[in-house]
Amino acid sequence: MIKNLIELTKIRIAFLVLTTTIIGFYLGQQGIQSPELLLYTLLGTLLCSAGSSVLNNVIEVETDAKMNRTKDRVLPTKKMSLSTASFLGILFIGFGLAILFEKVNTLTSILAFCTVVSYLVLYTPLKKVSWINTSVGAIPGALPPLGGWTAATNSLDPGGWILFFILFFWQHPHFYSIAFIHKEDYARAGLKMLPVIDNGNKKTVLHIFLHALVLIPISTLPFFFGISGRIYLVGAYFLSNIYMLCCLPFILEQTERNAKLIFRTSLYYFVLLFFIILADVRF
Incomplete structure (x- = not known):
C-alpha cells in the first residue's frame, strides 16, 4: 500500500515542487526567518502536490494503460481501485489547502488552489486536445516558487x-x-x-x-x-x-x-x- 501510494504521488515531481517553494520562501525572507512557517508551507504544498498527482493518475488511467512507460503504474495494473485513489487525492488536497489557509496565509492557499485546478482541469485534459498543453501545464508548474514567496511575504x-x-x-x-x-x-x-x-x-x-x-x-x-x-x-x-x-x-x-x-x-x-x-x- 505504501509503495503504491509513493508511486501515485509522483515523489520526483513533489521534490521539484518543494525545492522551488523553498527558493521562493528563502528569497522572500532573504533567508529563513520563520522555520515554523516554512514547515507549514512545505507540508501544505506537499499534500496539494501529492493529491494532484494522485488525481492525475485517476484521470489518465486509460491513457497510461496505452503507454509503455506508464502501463505498469498502480492504477492501470489495478493495484489500487480508482475510488480509493480518488478519495486519497481529494483528502490530500483538502488537508493541504486547510493547512496553508490556517497556518500560512489566505493568499498562498488561493495560489495552491489555482495550481491544483489549472493542473487537473486545464492541463491534464488539454493533452488530448492541443499541443499548447505544455505551455498551459507550465503555469501550475511555475506557481510553487510564487507560493513560497507569498508564504514568506503575504504579498504578490x-x-x-x-x-x-x-x-x-x-x-x-x-x-x-x-x-x-x-x-x-x-x-x-x-x-x-x-x-x-x-x-x-x-x-x-x-x-x-x-x-x-x-x-x-x-x-x-x-x-x-x-x-x-x-x-x-x-x-x-x-x-x-x-x-x-x-x-x-x-x-x-x-x-x-x-x-x-x-x-x-x-x-x-x-x-x-x-x-x-x-x-x-x-x-
Missing part, C-alpha cells in the same frame, strides 16, 4: 513573479525534450504533444530555442530587482547560457541523444541554480 511582489517566469521558461525545453524522447508512446496514447504532431520538428526546435533564449535575460532579473546579488547574477547568466548551448545540438539535429542532453542539462541547471541562490543570500 515582482520578485515572486520573476521566479514564476524563470521556472515557466525553464520548463519548455525540459518537457519538450521528454516529449520528443517518448513521442511514439505519446502518439500511441493519442496525446497531442508538440513533437508528436510536428512533422519535421520545426515548431519543436523553434519553441526550445526561443524559451531557452528568453530564459537568459529573465534569469538575471532577480539581481536588477534587488532580490539577489552579484554571485547570483554571474551564476545565473552562466548557467542559462550553458542551457542554451546544450539545446543547440538538438536544434541542428533532432535525435534522441540530443534530446537527452537537453533533459540532463535542465536538471543540472535547476540544482545548480538552487545552490547559487543559497550562496548568494548567505554571502
Whole structure:
C-alpha cells in the first residue's frame, strides 16, 4: 500500500515542487526567518502536490494503460481501485489547502488552489486536445516558487513573479525534450504533444530555442530587482547560457541523444541554480 501510494504521488515531481517553494520562501525572507512557517508551507504544498498527482493518475488511467512507460503504474495494473485513489487525492488536497489557509496565509492557499485546478482541469485534459498543453501545464508548474514567496511575504511582489517566469521558461525545453524522447508512446496514447504532431520538428526546435533564449535575460532579473546579488547574477547568466548551448545540438539535429542532453542539462541547471541562490543570500 505504501509503495503504491509513493508511486501515485509522483515523489520526483513533489521534490521539484518543494525545492522551488523553498527558493521562493528563502528569497522572500532573504533567508529563513520563520522555520515554523516554512514547515507549514512545505507540508501544505506537499499534500496539494501529492493529491494532484494522485488525481492525475485517476484521470489518465486509460491513457497510461496505452503507454509503455506508464502501463505498469498502480492504477492501470489495478493495484489500487480508482475510488480509493480518488478519495486519497481529494483528502490530500483538502488537508493541504486547510493547512496553508490556517497556518500560512489566505493568499498562498488561493495560489495552491489555482495550481491544483489549472493542473487537473486545464492541463491534464488539454493533452488530448492541443499541443499548447505544455505551455498551459507550465503555469501550475511555475506557481510553487510564487507560493513560497507569498508564504514568506503575504504579498504578490515582482520578485515572486520573476521566479514564476524563470521556472515557466525553464520548463519548455525540459518537457519538450521528454516529449520528443517518448513521442511514439505519446502518439500511441493519442496525446497531442508538440513533437508528436510536428512533422519535421520545426515548431519543436523553434519553441526550445526561443524559451531557452528568453530564459537568459529573465534569469538575471532577480539581481536588477534587488532580490539577489552579484554571485547570483554571474551564476545565473552562466548557467542559462550553458542551457542554451546544450539545446543547440538538438536544434541542428533532432535525435534522441540530443534530446537527452537537453533533459540532463535542465536538471543540472535547476540544482545548480538552487545552490547559487543559497550562496548568494548567505554571502
